[in-house]
Amino acid sequence: MTQIRRLSTADAGFSQSLAALLAWDAAADDQVQQRVAAIIAEVRGRGDAALLELTARFDHWTPTGAADLEIPRNRMAQAWDVIPSDQRQALEAAAGRIRAYAQRQRLASWDFTEADGTLLGQQVAPLDRAGLYVPGGKAAYPSSVLMNAIPAKVAGVGELIMVVPTPGGEWNDLVLAAAHCAGVDRAFAIGGAQAIAALAYGTASVPAVDKIVGPGNLYVATAKRAVFGQVGIDMIAGPSEILILCDGATDPDWIAMDLFSQAEHDEDAQSILVAWDADFLERVAASIERLLPTMERRAIIAAALRERGALILARDLDDAVAVANQVAPEHLELSVADPRAIVGRIRHAGAIFMGRYTAEALGDYCAGPNHVLPTSRTARFSSPLGVYDFQKRSSLIMASRAGSAELARIAAVLARGEGLTAHARSAEYRAGAEYPVAP
Missing domain, CATH: 3.40.50.1980 (Nitrogenase molybdenum iron protein domain)
Known part of the structure; x- marks a missing residue:
């Protein structure tokens, strides 16, 4: 029988068990x-x-x-x-x-001009x-x-x-x-x-x-x-991950194969299903047992499910969403009747696959959004690879004569408060000064 962890959010110590399951350091050796x-x-x-x-x-x-x-x-x-x-x-x-x-x-350059003629903006290259x-x-x-x-x-x-x-x-x-x-x-x-x-x-x-x-x-x-x-x-990528949040009405074979789709990457990949229907979890477990022998990479899948996979029973939808946000998965499937009703409650995920017909594999190859995604809970603070990762932003500042005088007054006070007199005087030299214009 295929070994995969069974967890319940109602169990004492669930948070600690989940944290241990998620632990991964890509460069700990x-x-x-x-x-x-x-x-x-x-x-x-x-x-x-x-x-x-x-x-x-x-x-x-x-x-x-x-x-x-x-x-x-x-x-x-x-x-x-x-x-x-x-x-x-x-x-x-x-x-x-x-x-x-x-x-x-694509990010675009922009600027705006203040009432005194000072220009501020951002140049993208x-x-x-x-x-x-x-x-x-x-x-x-x-x-x-x-x-x-x-x-x-x-x-x-x-x-x-x-x-x-x-x-x-x-x-x-x-x-x-x-x-x-x-x-x-x-x-x-x-x-x-x-x-x-x-x-x-x-x-x-x-x-x-x-x-x-x-x-x-x-x-x-x-x-x-x-x-x-x-x-x-771009990022320090760990093993591939999928978390599926399911209301129990999706074909369990589909869900099992979605779990396999990440587990087949390597033995350290992570596949997790969260549902609030205990009977559905059992049906998915039966699908895993029946379908695994048909897979070319079954040994890798079995090892990944055994070492880092889990079937998690939640109390209800709200509880399941809380688990998803705690996991902050690379790939999150919302395999539910109305995914748009709950997607706004997902705070941490690399990519979100919405609805019963959206297999994560579509995102791996051809849906359009990037498949280079934050792993190992880094979706809490980072984002998918995109065009913006290949663009730099430079700030633009062009003070007018009037703007220079006002900004110098503010800057000088703050600079002297920091004990940086040269900063203050550098700003003050230009305050209201008339610079000769070459003929």
Whole structure:
């Protein structure tokens, strides 16, 4: 029988049990941190030579030189031509939807002028160069290419650099075709912490970037944390998560398969169902038992459900919503009759899938919103990846003569209160002064 935790919000110690279930630190292993630090130091110190050695060691193929690490653009175009037509059509359709959604996210510059002529505003500009990490170990993720690259392109990023591990030196045509479809400018066949280090610090072959985005394994997540500050990063992504809130009227097979859809990622993925109908929980448990043997990745699913999954009995809808907000899941399905009536009560979730017909998998591939989402309860303070992650904002201030005098009076008082006399006098010098205008 498939093992999965059974919890009830009525149980004493429920909050503690839930907190233990949710606990996850993507970079808690001291040995991993030490290995990553050593890899980063190697790449910083020896550049391409280190990349060649590390690629041979970890990806088990031996480039003859640094030029072998770059995947030519015409090779990406070739991949687009050779993949099956149904895959090409699916990539085009998904890319179109992702692009249409992203275009609505673009921030625009703005300014306003006060009565005394002082101008204040905000100037928005894209990043010069961004780096995209695409996983390539246990599986290939063309969807990740689209989700990370297209918002960057919509934002107007000057150059987009993709890195992807190629175990055994094998290039994945579907990933390369996705890169072609999304407009990736350059691509390199490197992965792991060494790829993150190369993007952060640059080598003779790999240009340094301003921000690194994209998911990866524990070593990639640890490396992103280590280089943050040298470059920007999107987030430290933990294992995939889904929480389903269901009123008991959805087909239990659908719910079981939705739980599987995240559990099949890896053994650390988390799948949780919250319902206030005990009989429905039993029916979902029966569906899990019956459907699991039919799954290709059943061993991974079973391990994930056993280690980090749960079926939670809530007292009622209000109780279930409270659990959802406590979990702050990456993916939240509101599988209820009227999801719009309760969605406003959800304060913390990466993406919310509303209604019985909205499988989370639609969001992973083609619905439009980004599938790069905050995990490990970070939805309490962070948001999905979007165009805004590839744009910078600069404040605009242009004081008029009259405005300068008024602002200087306020600034001088506050500056002297802080003991910063030069600040005060710098402002006062301009207060009401007439600056000569060149003829």
